[in-house]
Amino acid sequence: MMKKINLPQAANLTSPNPVTVVCTQKPDGTTNLATVSWWTYLSFSPNMIAFAMAKTSFSGEMVRNNHNVILTIPSAEIADAVMGCGSTTGRNTDKTEKFDIALMEVEESAIKIPVHSRVAIVCSLKEYHEVGDHYLYICNVKQVYGNEAEQALFAWNGYSQLRPAK
Template sequence: MTKRSYPLSKVYGILEPGPVVLMTTAHKGKVNVMPLSWHTMIEFEPPLVGCVVSGNDFSFKALTATRQCVLNVPTAELAAQVVGCGNTHGDQVDKFEAFGLTPVKADDMEVPLIAQCYANLACRVVDTRLVNRYNFFVLEVFKAWLDPACKNPQTLHHRGRGVFMVAGEVIRLPSKMK
């Protein structure tokens, strides 16, 4: 087998760990939706998620100020809205209105859920030690919702530069994990 050199600037497309999520934030009466694919599970109970949010994003300012967000998990049917949200700026566009997304009020939060997403994870920032250096936030999921009608969600996985992969066939193998 012959392998060839691969550009380091494209490595993230190989390692993207999970589905693209739509992070919703709210600050000073303004809500925003931002596609996020740079995230990873850190712990299971309580669920901790690490994520990178660019310091140039409107969501970065909101997340830093309010320390809360919702990770909304879309399916492939929302691919156009995901890309549209990523190609616009939250300080200039109401992304809920522009892309036909429905905000849903969550208890005890200013940050809305997105109705069209099959799962919604309410989060609070619990660790910011790596924010100044890497823009890396640690979030604790403190409440979660799932659409029971969505049995086999076809999630989007970002491969870089406008390329996505859709989660495919489900396989089940023996596991000793509970």
């Protein structure tokens, strides 16, 4: 039987939910990584995606300043590190160092991405909107990379565990 629940409870029922790593460039040139479940494809013509981040997130600040961001789908290999990137802010911490995440370069971007990525979507910020306690970042897609050999991660039990969907 259907009963009234709240939205966080709904997020539990829809689990496994998607997981991305939002990769941005810090003022010192290094890369910051943050775990984000709230993303979506928006349009295939032109190619567009969107993601939502808490107003206080450091990543959001970097996207609003630089207008460049890469969204990656991290792979099972780095599950623990991705969980770490979702509970630490990059404001005073180098997460790639702290969680020992190997990075690789992406053509025509100053932002690096985790080596263990199934998909990388290179974006430029088109616009952002205030949505309650988050900002919604609407992005144009500049380039997309994929690697079938890497197994995608999903968030289980709401957002409390990261593992593949099968």
